[in-house]
Amino acid sequence: MEPANDIRDNELGIDDLRPRRPQKRTLMDRFMPRRRPFILFDPDRCTDCGTCEMVCATRNTGNIAPASASVRVVRDDVRGRNLAVYCQHCRKPLCVEACPTRATTKGEDGIVRIDKLFCVSCGLCAAACPEAAPLRDGRTAEIRKCDLCEGDPLCVWHCPNGALVYTKGKAFRWIKGLRWTVQLLSFLLLVMVFLGTFCYFNAGSFGMSCPTGALQNIFATGRVLLAGLTSMLAIFFLTVLFSRFFCGWICPFGFILDLVDRIIPKKFGLPAFLKTRMAKYGILGGAAAGSAAFGFQVFCTVCPIGTLCRSYGQQAMFRGAEMAIVPLLAGLELTERRSWCRYFCPVGALLAIFALLHLLKIVIGAKKCKKFSCIQCAEVCPMGIIDADKLREGLSPEIPMTECIGCMRCLDRCPYGAAKIRFRWQKGVPGEVEL
């Protein structure tokens, strides 16, 4: 090969300068995401002493020069707290995508670094970062960013009040473990052991049935069955106490949707008119009206929960077209997480009506939540009811409990303890002064 070709091989072309495409998530990443190292900042403990900036600068420059530090503590008058600006080593770092010279990379250890050799100090990473964490050196105008001191952060060691804590994330999320266990057991019990019991269950003089089925039955027959009333009351009290706990923890179709969500990617969008989430109430009304008109429970014939519960066992296995309903509706996961539950499920609609009387609520305190870029609660919420934009603005989002399925993913994921369960009448949110 001629030497000229060698040189050409090492040249950067326009393709090299384009932002790289995001890496594809592997199946393993979906089920067991890697733990992300980062520093937790507690504004309640921060005294604004600036020791973190001081020691960080000694590593960056060899001098005590806080202006050259990779961490900055600022007083946030809007949120009324100190705010430490430093890299969160995001799971999907925008700075990496934005860097035109590919100087910013995320290592196998989860640490996002800037390679000084390639960095041209353009500042695009700082513009892309929701934290504005890449900081421009006040003296040399270089861009600096926290690299966690390669896993042993000096600022954490030296913080006199323990406001900074180095963590690799929660090793085990007990709510997640408990929820998956309950969901699996519920699925096994309702679908494989006590076949069809979700739709109707009778033990001696005691009977229970699906509340939506019972409602349709009332409209279809014009009579109120004791079993329907009992089950409605039971579900009513469960929902009043724990909101739509059934949807998040017990529903077998919800379990299927949670599994499918981890496997198939999101490819399509849904029309905007569905976003009001009123369609499910229309379906519930239609089911009731249809039942009254036709004299039988019309929605039950296509109900994915009922279909699942009736689909296993000698008598029920492969009952024709019914079996197609579950994968068909699970295919909605190609659009949004739990899109069936969000927009269409009439069982959820009935529970949402019951949940108007909820006793408990979930609150997220934006002041306790330290990071604009975190918004993990909004990311993990399967119902998409946590307003990430509000969190980015430093405001506490209001969570509509009629839509919340009580899965408690937000509580489990929040590294700052900003998501809490409160009684409905309790005012204030974590980290804020109650007026």
Add this chain to the structure above:
Amino acid sequence: MSYMRMVVVRLDQRTAEVVTPDGDLRRESVGAALNLALIERYGADSLVFGGGPLTGTFAPASALLVGSFAKGAAAKPVQSAQATLIRHVPLLLTAGPDFRFSGIDHLVLLGAADRPTLLHIDRGRVRFVELPKQAGDVPSLETSLRRSAPPFRSAILTGPAADAGVPFAAAAIGAKGSLDKAGLAGAMTAKNLKGILLGGSGGIAFAAEDLRRSLELVEKIKRQQKKAGGFTSLVEAASGRDCLKALKGATLRDAACFHCPAPCMVHAEFAETDPRFPGGPKKKGDVLLLDHMGWIALAKKRGGQSLPLIREALRLGLDPSAAASFLPREANPASDLDALSALAQGGPALSPSTATASPDPSFGGGLAPIGTGEKARRITALAFVLGVCPLFLQRFPQAVGDLLAFLPAGVSPASLDRAAERVFAQG
């Protein structure tokens, strides 16, 4: 480690000159003692700012910047029976470190500017900055400077009270206030100096061992901190529990100066209503309580209504202790605010009998009376020489020996003793 980078600014000529200290200054003087020597050299008209050899270093609580001036330098001297010739005003929070990070250890201001002016210091250079057209109160001034002036990390500012020539004006660090009860704001106003902006983009060198020493000393101090207490302990020791009751309902969060492991200030978040509309909606307010004596004076007079008042005093650039003296006898939130406003404009007749006597005007007058007597004054003098918070050193006097390990080469403990003795004797 370099120390003693000095700049002399002639405000009347709008010039700045880097001065190399001669042998006498180098040998004998550091910190506030060097300020004293510079005043002696450049005349009683001079206003000197200076950090100590430990200011901005890894020594805990190394936050002190000292503003020194002769009594006659103020336009209207503070009316206090205990006034002495030279006053050293402690400026804490981040003022001291940022001063040194800006490339200057001592700044001498001579003459008076022909119009209100601001100085911007960074990388050892001094720039004259135009005053924003709508300066207003201290927070507004800081906000407008953040927009219009070159970047700065800290600022020493004066407010409307100093502009009006009120003798109870106090200089402020940003909008957070200070411990100035001895007329530094007046001395700045006499020079037509509205403020000093500290860029702080540089740094200072440190010895390799300092990081480890700092960690060990901070651990040691934290073990003793419970005994020494924070803001509430200091206030309680000075005035009893009554002044703490005034904080009821407020959310308190500890705050500290630069690299201080033992916070003695608090951010107070509180709910307030507009005093003109008592039944109106509540909103959140917050204020940094760094002036223990100021808080005690206001809390004794107004109890639970003191938090908005101290914030208003800081906004107007008033000394809260003096402001408390001018409040009407009857408590009324609306008229209290009006009284402070009138005071900041020089409205009410000022009589010496109504003014609060500063406990120790030679050391700025704002230090909480942790210790009294000669020993406490000696410790304060040493802190002013070292560039370490005097309150910290009074709370942890046993740390003096450890702090000396952070001294840069060329500053001997013997010269420190001499310098501290000079500052003490002058006071």
